[in-house]
Amino acid sequence: MYGFLWLIPALPLVGFVILGLFGRRFSRFIVALVGVGLVGVSALLSILTAFQFMSSPPQQSSVTQSLWTWVNSGGFRPSVAFRLDALSLVFVVVVTFVGFVIHLYSSEFMAEGEGYSRFFATMNLFVSSMLILVLADNLFLFYLGWEGVGLCSYLLIGFWYKDAANGRAAQKAFIVTRVGDTALAVGLFLLFSHLGTLNFQDLMHQAVTRWPVGSSLAVASAALLLGGAVGKSAQLPLQTWLPDAMAGPTPVSALIHAATMVTAGVYLVARTHVLFELAPSVQLAVAAIGALTLLISGFSALVQVDIKRVLAYSTMSQVGYMFLALGIGAWSAAVFHFLTHAFFKALLFLGAGVVIIALREEHNMFKMGGLRKQLPLVFWTFVIGSASLSALPLVTAGFYSKEWILRSAWTGPKGNFWLLSAGLVGAFLTVIYTFRMVFITFFGEGSRLIERRPGTRLKVALIVLAIFSIVVGFLQTPRSLGNIPIFANFLRSALPSSDVPPRGGADEFMLEVFSSAIVLLGLYVAYILFLKKPRLRESITQTKLGQTGVQFLFSGWGFDWIYDRLLIRPLAWLARINREDFLDLPYLGIAEISRALNTGLGRTQSGRLRWYAAIVVIGAIITLTVVVFL
Amino acid sequence: MTSIPLESGLIIAGILFAVGLIGVLARRNFLFILMSIEIMLNAAGLAFVVAGARWGRADGQVMFIFILAMAAVEVSVGLALILRFVHHFKTLDSDQGNTMKG
Numbered sequence: 097m098y099g100f101l102w103l104i105p106a107l108p109l110v111g112f113v114i115l116g117l118f119g120r121r122f123s124r125f126i127v128a129l130v131g132v133g134l135v136g137v138s139a140l141l142s143i144l145t146a147f148q149f150m151s152s153p154p155q156q157s158s159v160t161q162s163l164w165t166w167v168n169s170g171g172f173r174p175s176v177a178f179r180l181d182a183l184s185l186v187f188v189v190v191v192t193f194v195g196f197v198i199h200l201y202s203s204e205f206m207a208e209g210e211g212y213s214r215f216f217a218t219m220n221l222f223v224s225s226m227l228i229l230v231l232a233d234n235l236f237l238f239y240l241g242w243e244g245v246g247l248c249s250y251l252l253i254g255f256w257y258k259d260a261a262n263g264r265a266a267q268k269a270f271i272v273t274r275v276g277d278t279a280l281a282v283g284l285f286l287l288f289s290h291l292g293t294l295n296f297q298d299l300m301h302q303a304v305t306r307w308p309v310g311s312s313l314a315v316a317s318a319a320l321l322l323g324g325a326v327g328k329s330a331q332l333p334l335q336t337w338l339p340d341a342m343a344g345p346t347p348v349s350a351l352i353h354a355a356t357m358v359t360a361g362v363y364l365v366a367r368t369h370v371l372f373e374l375a376p377s378v379q380l381a382v383a384a385i386g387a388l389t390l391l392i393s394g395f396s397a398l399v400q401v402d403i404k405r406v407l408a409y410s411t412m413s414q415v416g417y418m419f420l421a422l423g424i425g426a427w428s429a430a431v432f433h434f435l436t437h438a439f440f441k442a443l444l445f446l447g448a449g450v451v452i453i454a455l456r457e458e459h460n461m462f463k464m465g466g467l468r469k470q471l472p473l474v475f476w477t478f479v480i481g482s483a484s485l486s487a488l489p490l491v492t493a494g495f496y497s498k499e500w501i502l503r504s505a506w507t508g509p510k511g512n513f514w515l516l517s518a519g520l521v522g523a524f525l526t527v528i529y530t531f532r533m534v535f536i537t538f539f540g541e542g543s544r545l546i547e548r549r550p551g552t553r554l555k556v557a558l559i560v561l562a563i564f565s566i567v568v569g570f571l572q573t574p575r576s577l578g579n580i581p582i583f584a585n586f587l588r589s590a591l592p593s594s595d596v597p598p599r600g601g602a603d604e605f606m607l608e609v610f611s612s613a614i615v616l617l618g619l620y621v622a623y624i625l626f627l628k629k630p631r632l633r634e635s636i637t638q639t640k641l642g643q644t645g646v647q648f649l650f651s652g653w654g655f656d657w658i659y660d661r662l663l664i665r666p667l668a669w670l671a672r673i674n675r676e677d678f679l680d681l682p683y684l685g686i687a688e689i690s691r692a693l694n695t696g697l698g699r700t701q702s703g704r705l706r707w708y709a710a711i712v713v714i715g716a717i718i719t720l721t722v723v724v725f726l
Numbered sequence: 727m728t729s730i731p732l733e734s735g736l737i738i739a740g741i742l743f744a745v746g747l748i749g750v751l752a753r754r755n756f757l758f759i760l761m762s763i764e765i766m767l768n769a770a771g772l773a774f775v776v777a778g779a780r781w782g783r784a785d786g787q788v789m790f791i792f793i794l795a796m797a798a799v800e801v802s803v804g805l806a807l808i809l810r811f812v813h814h815f816k817t818l819d820s821d822q823g824n825t826m827k828g
Contacts, residue, residue: 704821705820706750706758706820713747
């Protein structure tokens, strides 16, 4: 069964090749069949693999399938090999399964408009790159997937390329993540030059034996890897690309946010966790970055008008939670939050997509309103997703994963008061902005005409994701609430256990009660502000201070403005004054001299016989003079 | 019979050569250019003969016969070219044939 491991990333790649080469000649039905079907087979294979992995765990809890040696040069010998362990298995299953549901959804969602086969070809490549990334056995192959993901995000964000703004958003995503990619590449060079290998297993083994905790090399390489992770996962300070990435079609946003791309950074840190444990200062930075990002983007999400931008900021915030968990050594908690987040965030994006096309490309929430009765199914699934996102106690998956992170931040060895309070404030913000979105979009008065009702495939996708947004939470529940540690036990073979000795059941239970109270309080605040008494909200935002604050948060804390002043304008200015690059002068001079010689010699070719004869005479005289006198 | 001194022979040859050269450079009529070239060839031949007489050897006269033969060939080829030229341009002016200038 494990022999088919390579098929999981290969099938979507085959889909990309087929659709990329012949997609234009196929009918839409065939395109959807190839594009959705191959990802579906891949999802089926990964689920079967997961069952086998769980029923009869392989030796050393991992399987390596080596296909061929990619490069063999000196000591540098990365192979194209896939390695399956508990960590990559979780990612593979989520990527293929959520990816498949999103593909199914897109086959109906994108049915109108052009570029159907281009869309599916790129989506397939996206899934394939992400699978290569999570299955890679060494950092070199990992980097291939990493770059493939970046390329596909560029292609898909700029999918509707005829609008220049979309092209700019795509370029922004590509360039900003490139900053992180460069750091990652330098980190790879550093690791290879000092440890002589890029294989994950060997790398971690070598790092532990050669580098003491806190050594400068370990810190440097962990910091560089973190730079890459920050870029891809849209964390502070490279987070500015994510809100603009909403320019792409909605299924693309769902895929980027739920299954691929932004979680790649989380995977990278979890995969190289040994390195981060050797560099405690960098690990603390991971936690700090996560905490700051989840607060900053939580505040920004409060004032957004575009429904997709609310979701974009909420993704940054939730990935911030994952980073927070990674930073305090709660590796399994981070992966568990990734798992639950993948389902409810995909659900929310797909629901938002249905709303947007139902109202003919309307993104502004304040122009929606009252959709509860017109789109009941979308409403209920959206509420389930929102409840899960805002961690409504007991029934939702988001509750259990977020609770795990908060608990680790409190009782874990590396947790502290600040991280815990950041997490709690973030939870409060999350529920407010999430239910602000629900109340404004689905409640209240609205008289918009529904232009396109969701068909079967859209509905199926929503229902499937809604079910998973609830049930996956029960894979892991705290001691005080049932004590089911399935997920933690499953990951134990790949990641060090983050389950800390209990500080006392009562304390844990207190934290759960406290965080639940915060969530319910947030729900109540959202209800008051956005449904019951909108006047109250207006009286706050209408003041001068309120307006400035809203404007500030709306622009994402002015990061774009700062980068524009600090980086883009000086660079553009430098490019402008150096338009005729001074380094080119020598080469331009050579070209100029040869052109002058050409004109000069061209003059001598006058076509006059006597002139030629005179030149022959002069030449003869010169030659004779030279011969006789020298 | 008194022998002509080498110097005067060479000077005459040089003058003849210069006259021919000036003719080639200054004249525009093809026939005159051809004749000037003949003059230059004869100047060279005269120099050979004078030099051969100075050392009392036959080499100079042999060379002159060669030059004569070559001159005959040159003239025939040159005349053929001029005929084609006249046929094409309807003139003997060499400067009119500059249509191929680079």
